[in-house]
Amino acid sequence: MPLTRHDLHTFCDHAKKIQKERTIPNFVLSIIHPAENIISANGSLIDEKTLFPVGSISKGFAATVAAHLVDKGLIDWNDSIKKFIDIKMPNDIDLSVRQLLSHINPFPEHTLTEASEFGFSRKELIEKLQYIAINNEFKFSYQNILFSLIADIVQKVSGKTYQDYLSQHILIPLEMVTTTSVEKDYLDNNNKASPYIKHDNIISKIPYSSFWHTMGPPSCIATSITDLTRWMKFNLQIEHNTLISKKSLDAIHTPLAHSTPPYAMGWWKADEQGLVLSHTGSVTGFDNAIAIIPSCKIGIAVCSNLSGDRFAYDMLNEFIRRFLNEKTFSCTNVLQLKMPLSQPKFPLRKFIGDFYHPILESIKITYKNNSLHLEIGKNKTLATLTPITLLPTHSKITPQLFQLSQHACFQINWQSGMEAAGKVYYDNDIVSFSENKDGVIDTLLLFAESINTSLLVCKRVDILNTLIQTNSFFNLKNNPSESSHANNQIALSQKPG
Secondary structure, X not given: OOOOHHHHHHHHHHHHHHHHHHOOOEEEEEEEOOOOOEEEEEEOOOOOOOEEEOHXXXXXXXXXXXXXXXXXXXXXXXXXXXXXXXXOOHHHOOOEHHHHHHOEEOOOOOOOOOHHHHOOOHHHHHHHHHHOOOOOOOEEOOOOOOHHHHHHHHHHHHOXXXXXXXXXXXXXXXXXXXXXXOHHHHHHOOOEOOOEEEEOOEEEEOOOOOHHXXXXXXXXXXXXXXXXXXXXXXXXXXXXXXXXXXXHHHHHHOOOOOOOOOEOOOOEEOOOOOOOEEEEEEEOOEEEEEEEEHHHOEEEEEEEOEEOOOHHHHHHHHHHHHHHOOOOOOOXXXXXXXXXXXXXXXXXXXXXXXXXXXXXXEEEEEXXXXXXXXXXXXXXXXXXXXXEXXXXXXXXXXXXXXXXXXXXXXXXXXXOOOOHHHOOOOOOOXXXXXXXXXXXXXXXXXXXXXXXXXXXXXXXXXXXXXXXXXXXXXXXXXXXXXXXXXXXXXXXXXXXX
């Protein structure tokens, strides 16, 4: 039975009730429906033009930029990305523009996703792709660093930066006047929501994080609910239906990936009936979700300024379930890893040391206040390590990962520079240690889905080689003989056993 105007307003009242129950600082909501269009801002110090960083919802914008270039004949969906950019890939693999935007590739999922928080630039992360151990087949594998390469393609073929092209050819024509992909413009805007995080039912205001801008096209959009409404109307072909061709819009909305649910270019096909296109977008302090049903001209967008609650996802899911009258829809799939605590067989101080991997560079294990701590990357991103017992029943266990259970295992509790009450925890990230035949801890094994879902074998610096110093390895490129030797040592350190 179709939703009525009364149903829509009842749903909005329900969302406000949930906001109060969960203590959500602010949320904005837009519903596009034949019965009525609703835009609502709920909370203090915000309105319908308040900016929210929308994270991966930005991917749909990037795909639209590419579609605009396709319509102009500057690129083709099947063009090799190496036609436009010079990039080193493992095993010299190649991708088409369509594969790039559809997450079809041989890389482990989320390769290097969070590594920009370690102080590396997008350019540096792209250079690190050559060190990633890839799979044997091209299949759906969600990426951010790879996806960001569309920015380099745009600049090559148009002579404009991705941000300038997006603004001139997409945002301005769509009259999305509050939307920006430029960090300075976002920071200079006084009408923006403040980020909050919930941890252990404590809600804390947290500092601004630039991670979402560093990545570029996969996550760089900040927008208002007014502009998100315009964005949905464009994708529903209610307004501005000549911005790109229908053929190109259909290409963006049509999945190529054999995944569950299937993925188009910047949109999930998110229900069994194939009616719903959706995407979530999370950055530190913000959760957002958007869904459209093109066949019915229906859309919904929800933005909240609170991480760790899933309010935006829950409200969007509930709305779509009410419309479809079934329970197959889901715009997110979050896996929580709950491992029992354990007591390592060695004193914690034995694990102290400096370790190295070419992707992460510096990895330091320290001991303080009766616990182990991890420092990683250029800006020494911090984490605490909690001893755990790795369970073979965990749904993401692989034979390689199961090997970790033979050693001392720790869950990584990332602090990400947050205030103590607002720590971010990536529950799937694990560190393990192994010892050599002399009983010395010589290897750190890192399994972090947010970096690389293959094990990263990190050798202790003072054991590996005096040439491979954590803070100077990449300076060795000025001395070819030393650099070659260092590379050989790292390659040896990554061989099994």
